[in-house]
Each structure stands twice: as structure tokens, then as C-alpha cells.
Amino acid sequence: xxxxxxxxxxxxxxxxxxxxxxxxxxxxxxxxxxxxxQVRTTAFQYNQTFHQNDCSIDCxxxxxxxxxxxxxxxxxxETPVAAVDTSxxxxxxxTTGIIVAIRGATVARQNHNYHYTRMGPIIFHITExxxxxxxxxxxxxxxxxxxxxxxxxxxxxxxxPTRLACLLEHWLQAQMAETVSGGILLFxxxxxxxxxxxxxxxxxxxxxxxxxxxxxxLAFSKATSLRTNGYLITDLLPEAEAPYLLETIGLRFKPxxxxxxxxxxxxxxxxxxxxxxxxDCEIPYQNKLEAVERLIANDVTQQGYPETLRLAHxxxxxxxxxxxxxxxxxxxxxxxxxxxxxxxxRLLFGPFxxxxxx
Amino acid sequence: xxxxxxEGNIVQILSFPNENAEKGDYLMVxxxxxxxxxxxxxxxxxxxxxxxxxxELLRTLPDSGELIRxxxxxxxxxxxxxxYIQDASLLVCKIRATLENGLLTPSSSWLxxxxxxxxxKVSIPALMSLAKVDGRLPIILGGTKDSSLLTIxxxxxxxxxxxxTGKKGCGKSHLSKLLMAxxxxxxxTVVIFDLNGEYGSIGMTQDGRRxxxxxxxxxxxxxxxFKVALNQLHLNVVLGILVNALHLPGTSARExxxxxxxxxxxxKLTLTDLHETIKNCNCNQHVRDALAxxxxxxxxxxxxxxxxxxxxxxxxxxxxxxxNGGALVINLKNTGNIDRQIVVEYVLGKLVDSLQxxxxxxxxxxxxxxxxxxxxxxxxxxxxRMRHFGIFTTFIxxxxxxVQETIYRQADNIFLFNFTNEHDLxxxxxxxxxxxxxVRSIARDLPPYHCLTLGRVVRDFPMVTKVRSxxxxxxxxxxxxxxxQR
Numbered sequence: 001x002x003x004x005x006x007x008x009x010x011x012x013x014x015x016x017x018x019x020x021x022x023x024x025x026x027x028x029x030x031x032x033x034x035x036x037x038q039v040r041t042t043a044f045q046y047n048q049t050f051h052q053n054d055c056s057i058d059c060x061x062x063x064x065x066x067x068x069x070x071x072x073x074x075x076x077x078e079t080p081v082a083a084v085d086t087s088x089x090x091x092x093x094x095t096t097g098i099i100v101a102i103r104g105a106t107v108a109r110q111n112h113n114y115h116y117t118r119m120g121p122i123i124f125h126i127t128e129x130x131x132x133x134x135x136x137x138x139x140x141x142x143x144x145x146x147x148x149x150x151x152x153x154x155x156x157x158x159x160x161p162t163r164l165a166c167l168l169e170h171w172l173q174a175q176m177a178e179t180v181s182g183g184i185l186l187f188x189x190x191x192x193x194x195x196x197x198x199x200x201x202x203x204x205x206x207x208x209x210x211x212x213x214x215x216x217x218l219a220f221s222k223a224t225s226l227r228t229n230g231y232l233i234t235d236l237l238p239e240a241e242a243p244y245l246l247e248t249i250g251l252r253f254k255p256x257x258x259x260x261x262x263x264x265x266x267x268x269x270x271x272x273x274x275x276x277x278x279x280d281c282e283i284p285y286q287n288k289l290e291a292v293e294r295l296i297a298n299d300v301t302q303q304g305y306p307e308t309l310r311l312a313h314x315x316x317x318x319x320x321x322x323x324x325x326x327x328x329x330x331x332x333x334x335x336x337x338x339x340x341x342x343x344x345x346r347l348l349f350g351p352f353x354x355x356x357x358x
Numbered sequence: 359x360x361x362x363x364x365e366g367n368i369v370q371i372l373s374f375p376n377e378n379a380e381k382g383d384y385l386m387v388x389x390x391x392x393x394x395x396x397x398x399x400x401x402x403x404x405x406x407x408x409x410x411x412x413x414e415l416l417r418t419l420p421d422s423g424e425l426i427r428x429x430x431x432x433x434x435x436x437x438x439x440x441x442y443i444q445d446a447s448l449l450v451c452k453i454r455a456t457l458e459n460g461l462l463t464p465s466s467s468w469l470x471x472x473x474x475x476x477x478x479k480v481s482i483p484a485l486m487s488l489a490k491v492d493g494r495l496p497i498i499l500g501g502t503k504d505s506s507l508l509t510i511x512x513x514x515x516x517x518x519x520x521x522x523t524g525k526k527g528c529g530k531s532h533l534s535k536l537l538m539a540x541x542x543x544x545x546x547t548v549v550i551f552d553l554n555g556e557y558g559s560i561g562m563t564q565d566g567r568r569x570x571x572x573x574x575x576x577x578x579x580x581x582x583x584f585k586v587a588l589n590q591l592h593l594n595v596v597l598g599i600l601v602n603a604l605h606l607p608g609t610s611a612r613e614x615x616x617x618x619x620x621x622x623x624x625x626k627l628t629l630t631d632l633h634e635t636i637k638n639c640n641c642n643q644h645v646r647d648a649l650a651x652x653x654x655x656x657x658x659x660x661x662x663x664x665x666x667x668x669x670x671x672x673x674x675x676x677x678x679x680x681x682n683g684g685a686l687v688i689n690l691k692n693t694g695n696i697d698r699q700i701v702v703e704y705v706l707g708k709l710v711d712s713l714q715x716x717x718x719x720x721x722x723x724x725x726x727x728x729x730x731x732x733x734x735x736x737x738x739x740x741x742x743r744m745r746h747f748g749i750f751t752t753f754i755x756x757x758x759x760x761v762q763e764t765i766y767r768q769a770d771n772i773f774l775f776n777f778t779n780e781h782d783l784x785x786x787x788x789x790x791x792x793x794x795x796x797v798r799s800i801a802r803d804l805p806p807y808h809c810l811t812l813g814r815v816v817r818d819f820p821m822v823t824k825v826r827s828x829x830x831x832x833x834x835x836x837x838x839x840x841x842x843q844r
């Protein structure tokens with residue numbers, strides 16, 4: 001049986017309407033609450049510094065950059081633009097583990113207005129004991145159990161914030177690929193798969209679903225480590241009128257990494273700001289260029305970065321105020337005793353102690 | 359609430375939205391280990407500098423400046439906690455005293471524990487009890503924010519210099535009537551220079567019936583029911599009028615003294631004889647002219663009379679007021695500028711005379727907009743010299759810069775109503791018993807009829823009060839053209 005999504009046709013767009021599948025995944029909430037129950041009566045150490053992760057992977061390889069730019073002109077064809085981003089943060093430590101918060105945001109541009117859906121924060125207490133169960137359950141429930149079997153060992157405690165955020169991000173991407181049709185889906189990061197955070201099957205399925213619904217996936221990386229002749233690919237910009245793309249050739253990744261997108265350098269505005277852009281490699285060449293042209297026409301691309309994706313990033317990012325609120329929530333709602341464990345770097349080296357990251 | 363910072367005598371306290379602390383409230387920062395507590399007053403409420411608030415606000419705005427619409431799915435309900443943190447406020451407080459062993463001392467030299475201190479609100483009655491404002495002769499000023507009454511002691515107005523100030527229409531005269539009526543109720547002698555003719559009907563209730571002050575109010579209107587005969591006057595009083603009110607030069611004053619003694623010896627101290635004697639005086643032409651013009655002013659004022667039946671003995675009224683308490687209301691409403699000064703000089707001269715001779719014990723003098731009838735040198739005279747004779751003055755003004763700085767410095771009590779003008783607040787903050795931050799911060803936000811009381815009556819714990827209403831017939835309301843159409 002093919003799952004049927006409730007989609008109401010509008011004169012202009014075909015945007016998804018809320019369905020049970022697009023509401024916040026219940027399993028995330030259940031696991032979050034269960035994990036937090038375990039932390040009760042456990043001493044809790046606030047992080048002295050906070051580090052936010054977003055799911056991005058990069059891998060320098062041997063490659064060439066075509067010097068001839070592929071010039072683009074805005075294609076004024078009404079096209080839905082939607083973007084997904086997630087953020088994670090370790091907000092404290094307990095004697096047995098860490099407290100992690102994740103949040104995801106999807107932003108859609110419609111009638112020149114932006115509409116967002118923000119999910120979270122969802123807070124987990126991750127310990128050595130429950131980490132495999134939490135991660136395994138989520139992966140099994142949302143991306144079928146078979147994928148979790150691909151890895152011999154689960155993530156380490158320190159990898160868990162990123163892993164959980166990636167799970168949520170991929171779930172949001174999958175939902176978006178299912179519910180948007182004929183649109184442009186903007187992902188944060190690259191389309192490299194085969195890593196622990198981005199299993200090939202999972203990404204492939206998201207891209208496949210998107211193609212089925214006539215969507216084009218464009219993944220923008222804010223930073224890249226891809227170099228050619230020793231230079232970052234985003235620094236080698238020819239003297240041509242923006243917007244344009246630069247094509248890469250000979251890009252190879254070491255196994256198990258599998259690129260599921262063709263890599264371009266996108267310079268969408270005047271100025272020397274360009275981004276690495278991965279476009280679903282299964283899309284015909286001409287459609288790839290058309291998708292970018294439709295993006296330019298349908299979204300604001302100030303500073304060469306799509307506003308929809310920028311908003312998704314901004315909306316999911318945790319502010320210091322929210323971190324305080326989450327700590328307040330944990331202390332009040334779950335009665336966690338607050339302790340001040342000294343920062344050893346600060347203690348030993350004073351002002352010369354580096355900041356301790358999660 | 360949590361103690362955040364202390365700098366000098368300023369303490370900053372972090373407060374959360376449900377704690378409802380407001381400007382003017384008193385807090386006790388209690389350090390149980392040190393067995394001491396700081397009594398502090400909130401002088402400003404600010405947003406706490408919570409990190410990330412700016413980002414929080416900014417991210418709801420896209421580049422075009424319009425709000426982004428959307429929904430937040432917040433399964434753990436953390437949003438209220440975010441709001442709670444965002445709305446945290448920083449209470450800037452002034453240290454008023456240290457409480458140790460039940461005694462208050464004006465010290466701020468110790469530092470309470472930041473982590474262990476307990477911070478709680480102190481009610482006005484509790485604070486007044488600690489400050490030992492016991493109210494043997496209580497005057498209820500009005501209600502405080504915590505629904506308690508602020509009661510001062512009438513004895514704390516004894517021997518003091520008081521200032522009631524605030525902008526127009528905020529209730530200064532109302533408070534002065536309250537103080538005056540309360541003092542009369544305690545059998546005090548009160549003299550009021552009533553510039554706008556609004557105190558004369560204090561003996562009546564709002565609906566026109568007599569009240570308990572009716573028999574104690576002596577309303578005197580110069581040239582009408584208040585006239586004096588020259589032979590009732592002492593030379594010093596007349597010379598005071600001539601020199602201070604009518605600016606008679608010294609040489610002419612000497613000649614006048616001679617003429618006065620001559621007429622007194624002859625038993626002819628009348629306006630007619632005085633005029634005749636000056637006209638025929640064998641002296642310098644300029645002196646004669648000067649004396650003649652002053653004599654003409656005295657006659658023109660209508661305040662002096664040769665008819666003894668018309669003359670009122672001020673002393674008699676003062677003595678009546680002395681026995682059972684009473685108020686002499688000198689109505690200056692329809693009196694010209696010079697005549698006003700003549701009357702005031704006369705009244706003050708007679709008061710000093712009566713006090714010097716111990717005919718009176720002490721007098722509470724209420725002077726509205728005193729700059730309109732008091733010569734400059736008199737200010738110091740009133741607050742220094744006359745205080746020793748027993749004249750305890752309360753100045754009432756809506757122009758604080760018309761009261762000399764020396765007066766503010768010596769003021770024992772200040773009843774401050776709303777001011778928005780920085781300049782006015784600067785002037786008031788020169789008072790010795792006031793700190794500038796308190797005045798600037800609290801007085802600016804006072805609603806009408808709310809008064810910030812500072813000084814001895816509140817043991818230097820500034821208190822905000824809504825002045826209680828009085829069942830007295832008020833005459834000080836501004837006459838309006840559009841009455842009834844508002």
C-alpha cells in the first residue's frame with residue numbers, strides 16, 4: 001500500500017498540509033522524556049562553554065574545477081522553495097552522561113512570505129547505558145531497522161549530539177521530500193553519504209523520494225575543505241558576471257563514502273562569496289542548472305546564500321538565552337541538583353586554559 | 359530573587375517575572391551566617407542582560423522587516439522557561455540601612471553572601487516598625503503600594519524645615535492641607551500664606567457642612583477683615599515693611615525713625631499725621647520724597663487704617679490659636695505684589711515679636727510659592743534665625759528652582775510629587791537628606807497624588823504614598839473655560 005499524504009492543491013503551490021507524519025515524531029519525545037527521567041536525582045554540571053554542531057561532512061579529495069563558468073539567468077517560474085536545518089547542543093553533563101538538546105526547523109517560501117515549522121527543543125539524557133538504545137530505537141522507527149545493522153558499533157557518547165541531530169534532520173528532509181512536489185529542497189551541508197551520520201541508504205531514499213515528487217535537492221555547504229591545486233574551490237572564482245556555477249570533475253571519495261550529488265561552486269550574487277553546492281546526481285544535467293535558476297528567481301539570495309536556508313539555520317540555532325531556559329527546565333521539571341565542577345583547564349592554566357568543548 | 363552585584367551603596371538584584379518587584383519597594387537581603395541584613399530600596403527596574411536575547415528577537419525578523427509566520431512545536435514546553443528567562447529583570451537598589459540585632463544602622467560597608475542570602479520584600483509597616491516610627495502623634499499621609507498606611511509622627515515636623523514640591527496639579531496643596539489640618543488637630547499654631555485663597559474654607563466639608571476644624575480656622579483677608587492701625591505696630595515691624603518690602607534707603611529709614619518717635623511721643627500715630635509730618639519735614643528733598651512715596655504705598659495698600667474699630671489684632675488670633683490649636687490663613691489671593699510683601703513683612707514681624715516675648719511657643723508656617731512675596735534675604739532668615747524663635751516653615755512650590763539651594767540643603771523633610779523635567783529633579787536632588795538617583799528615578803514615575811516622602815519623618819527611608827483624601831472644601835481648583843464639556 002502506498003502511503004497517501006494529505007496534500008491540498010492551491011492555485012499556485014502544492015504545499016504540504018499538517019499530517020500525522022509531519023507532526024513532531026512521537027518517538028523522539030518519548031525517548032526524550034524517558035531519558036530525562038533517568039537523570040532525576042543525578043548531579044548535573046552545566047557546560048562551561050557551549051558548542052553547537054550542525055550536521056555537515058566534508059572530505060578533501062583529488063579533483064579539478066572547470067574554469068568555464070556556467071552562467072545562470074533567473075527563471076521566473078513559480079516554484080516552492082523549502083529548506084531544512086537542525087542544531088544540537090550539549091547543555092550539560094551528569095555523573096553518568098550528557099544532556100543534549102536538538103532542534104530542527106523547516107522553512108518554506110510561499111507568496112514571497114516565509115513560513116516556518118520549528119520542532120523542539122527535544123532534550124535527551126544520554127548515558128553509556130542508554131545511548132545505543134536511544135539511537136537504535138530512533139533509527140529503527142524512522143528509517144527502518146535494517147540500516148542500524150550496517151554498523152558494528154553504535155556512536156560514542158561524544159558523537160551522540162551530532163547523531164541525534166542528523167537523525168532528526170534526515171527525518172525532516174524525508175518528510176519534506178514526501179510532501180513538497182515540483183519544488184526545490186534546500187539542505188544544509190553536502191550530499192556525501194556513507195558516513196556514520198549519513199548512511200547511503202538513508203540519503204539515497206530521501207533523494208529518491210524527492211525525485212519521485214519532482215523535487216530537486218540542492219545542498220549548500222557554508223564551508224568546504226575541497227581544494228584544487230591547493231586552493232579552496234570556493235576561492236577560485238573567475239571574472240564573470242554572477243550568478244554562475246563552476247563544475248567539478250574527477251571528484252573521488254574513499255570508501256565507504258559515496259557522493260550522491262554532483263559538486264559545484266555556486267556564486268549567486270556579486271561579491272566574492274561562493275558556496276559549495278551539491279545537486280542530486282540523478283537529476284539530468286539541464287534540470288540541475290534550471291533548478292538553480294529557479295532558486296535565484298524564487299528566493300532571496302543575498303550574499304549568495306538562499307534566504308530560506310539561512311532562516312532555517314537561524315531558527316534552529318540555540319541562543320544563550322534558550323540554553324539558560326533549558327537548564328532551568330531541567331533543574332525545575334526534573335529536579336536535578338546543580339553542581340559546579342571546576343573547569344580543569346581554567347583551574348590549571350588560568351587565562352591560558354583553552355575552552356573546553358563538548 | 360538573587361543578589362547579583364554590589365557597587366558602593368548600589369545593589370543589583372536579579373528578579374524573575376513572578377516576583378513582582380517594583381520601583382520604590384523595599385527588600386531585605388538577609389545573610390543568616392553573618393546575622394545581618396541589608397535594607398535596600400528599588401530605585402530602578404531594568405531588563406536583565408540575559409545573553410542571547412538580542413538574537414532571539416532578531417531572528418523573528420527577516421530582511422524585509424516583516425515577521426516570519428510559523429509554528430513552534432515545543433513538546434517539552436520549554437517556551438515558558440525561555441520567556442521566564444527573557445523577562446528576568448535587574449533591580450537596581452539603593453542600600454538604606456543594615457539591620458543587625460534588631461537595630462538599623464545607616465551602614466553599607468559589609469557584603470552579604472551572594473549565594474546564600476535570602477531576599478524578601480519588606481512591608482512598609484514592618485519597615486516603619488524597624489525604623490521605630492511609632493507615631494505618638496500620628497499623621498496618616500496615605501496608603502502605600504502594599505495597601506498599608508504610611509503614618510508619620512507630628513513631632514517629626516516639629517522644629518523642621520519642610521518642602522512640598524511637584525509639578526502643577528499633582529496634589530501639593532492637598533498634602534499641605536492634610537499636614538496643616540493634622541497639626542491643628544494636635545493643637546498646633548499654624549500660619550498659612552495662602553496665595554490662591556484655597557485654605558480659607560478648610561473648616562468646611564466638601565458638601566458645605568462645618569467640620570471639626572471650623573472653629574480653629576481664622577481666615578484673614580488683607581484690606582478686608584485684616585487691617586492694622588499704625589499705633590498697634592512696633593517701629594521694627596514698620597521699618598521692616600519699609601526697608602524690605604518698599605526698599606526704603608538707609609538714610610530715609612533713619613529720618614523715618616525720627617518722625618515715628620516724634621509722632622509716637624505726641625500720640626499721633628495715624629496715617630494722616632504721618633503723611634502730614636513727612637510733607638512738612640525739614641529734611642533733604644530726596645529723603646522727603648522717598649518717605650512720601652512709601653507713605654503713599656502704605657495708604658494705598660488699604661491694609662492700614664486709622665479706625666481702631668476696623669483694626670484686627672493679629673496677636674489675639676494667634677493667642678486663640680495657641681490655646682486650642684488653630685490656623686491663621688492669610689489670604690493673599692487678591693493682593694498686589696507690593697501689598698503682599700507688606701502683609702507678609704507685617705505678619706512675620708509680628709510672629710517674631712510674639713515668639714521673642716514667649717507669647718507663642720512655636721508656629722508652623724506654610725508658605726505657598728514663597729518667592730512671590732519673600733525677599734531673598736528672608737529665606738536664610740526663616741530657616742536659620744527664625745527657626746530658633748520657633749517658626750518652622752513648610753515651603754510649597756511647583757517651581758523648585760525658586761527655592762534657594764541653601765534651603766534644600768537644610769530641609770529636614772521633602773514631600774516630592776511628580777516631576778518629569780530633569781532640571782527640576784536636579785534642583786531637588788541637592789537636598790542633603792536625598793540621594794540624586796532616588797529622586798531622579800522614583801519621582802519621574804510618580805502618578806498624580808502620589809508623593810515620595812524623604813527625610814526625618816520617614817527616618818530617611820524614602821516612601822511612596824498615595825496621599826489620602828480629605829473631606830475638606832477645596833478652593834484651589836483651576837477655573838476652567840470648558841467646564842462641563844470635558
